[in-house]
Amino acid sequence: MNYIVFPTAQNAVEKIAQEFELYSQLNRPVHISLSGGSTPKLLFKTLAQAPFNTSIKWKNLHFWWGDDRMVPPQDPESNYGEVQKLLFDHIQIPAENIHRIRGEEPVESELKRFEQELSAVIFDGVFDWIILGMGSDGHTASLFPHQTNFADLNLAVIAKHPESGQIRISKTVKLIEQAKRVTYLVTGAAKAEILKEIQSTPAEQLPYPAAKIKAKNGVTEWYLDKEAAALL
């Protein structure tokens, strides 16, 4: 497990924000996939403030999501809606740089539309950077233990949360693994136990998608805060 421990979650997200700034200086479109849930909210708040709100050349960054829930953007469960509220409403970014999953649409037609957009925009299927989170059950994006098809050749898939039954759309394992860079951002004491298990057990023996999904031809890294890394 290739990991960096930051003293605080704020330090971890500032490192990611600095890297956004560097990517934005490449002066070409850079495709970044964001994670959802609670962990990255601090990142979005940090990016919305000085210096990053103006130092990042937002017109060069394109944003996608690893997964989203089939709810409208106004719903607090919407991964896109949270980024809109915490970040996009506070910066100058062209609307065409935002490639959201439309959670308010019927799931089957949205899956097709999202896959078409992915194929049309990301010609080779290779993202510059995919930032992921990890649930305390070991899921990442909406790829859950015991229900993830690791051989799925599609770009995106419909998933059902195993407890709530909530319907979602997720990038597939294949699409994530083609990325140039995959970064898991994991913070807080609630993730300490599972991180220890992932570090000490071969991934093949674990049911956790987050333990198994890695960039096949790129870098995979884990950005942790001290609390999440407490048992490593």
Ligand SMILES: O=C1O[C@H](COP(=O)(O)O)[C@@H](O)[C@H](O)[C@H]1O
């Ligand atoms: O359901 C989800 O959970 C994971 C982890 O979320 P967190 O609240 O523990 O940070 C997240 O990566 C994923 O995008 C989200 O839909």
